[in-house]
Amino acid sequence: MNKIIERCTEQVIEIYERFDASHDYDHILRVMKNAEDIARVMPDADMTVVRLAVLLHDIDDPKYKEAGSVSALELLDAAGAEDGLATKVLETIKSVSFNGGNEEEIVSIEGAIVRDADRLDAIGAIGIARTFAFGGARGRKLYDADEIARTQMSEDEYRSKNTASVTHFYEKLLLLKDLMVTEEGKRLAKERHDFMVSFLDQLNAEIGAAK
Numbered sequence: 001m002n003k004i005i006e007r008c009t010e011q012v013i014e015i016y017e018r019f020d021a022s023h024d025y026d027h028i029l030r031v032m033k034n035a036e037d038i039a040r041v042m043p044d045a046d047m048t049v050v051r052l053a054v055l056l057h058d059i060d061d062p063k064y065k066e067a068g069s070v071s072a073l074e075l076l077d078a079a080g081a082e083d084g085l086a087t088k089v090l091e092t093i094k095s096v097s098f099n100g101g102n103e104e105e106i107v108s109i110e111g112a113i114v115r116d117a118d119r120l121d122a123i124g125a126i127g128i129a130r131t132f133a134f135g136g137a138r139g140r141k142l143y144d145a146d147e148i149a150r151t152q153m154s155e156d157e158y159r160s161k162n163t164a165s166v167t168h169f170y171e172k173l174l175l176l177k178d179l180m181v182t183e184e185g186k187r188l189a190k191e192r193h194d195f196m197v198s199f200l201d202q203l204n205a206e207i208g209a210a211k
């Protein structure tokens with residue numbers, strides 16, 4: 001079993017070298033640690049499934065996938081995972097996606113752990129750093145005051161592709177705290193959420209935007 005994890009790790013390290021700093025291999029290491037912290041109080045979790053799902057959870061993300069690049073299933077196959085294990089890992093990964101808040105229902109404890117672990121890395125101080133790294137890599141503005149005001153009025157308008165980085169807090173990151181599934185995830189999310197709120201309060205005060 002460890003061999004499968006080892007082989008997938010080698011491939012994932014190589015693949016992540018192409019991604020920007022919001023999504024480098026350190027993201028995987030942090031999500032792995034979060035998953036282990038959450039799973040510590042959930043002894044029934046299958047940690048092989050959790051670890052493989054953490055390693056592979058962003059491989060098929062359309063934001064990062066290039067034409068012809070290898071899929072999570074292909075990596076699992078190549079690493080020697082049997083069909084049953086591969087299916088479990090792919091199901092776990094499927095439940096990670098945010099999808100505008102219309103996410104898949106959590107069907108397994110492994111799915112709950114990996115989803116919460118990934119979301120913890122999207123919020124708090126590290127979430128702030130990643131958001132500006134992502135926006136910077138795509139040449140986006142730091143903020144757009146009109147956009148911030150609009151996101152607080154309407155649910156629909158802000159989902160356009162070219163939003164400024166700060167808008168992403170309002171469209172997604174501030175919602176994550178209430179979407180955590182595990183008790184430990186909820187607990188860990190609270191401090192990170194509060195830190196983001198105080199960052200945004202300070203930012204809005206400095207730039208004079210509507211709060």
Ligand code: ADP
Pocket residue numbers: 022023058061063118119121122127130131132134135163164165168173
């Ligand atoms: P994750 O790997 O945590 O699921 P995503 O794949 O959604 O995160 O995005 C990677 C990182 O880029 C996250 O930290 C996220 O906050 C950030 N990000 C995603 N979309 C945007 C956006 N439209 N503007 C700014 N940052 C974004």
Ligand code: NI
Pocket residue numbers: 027057058118
């Ligand atoms: Ni991720």
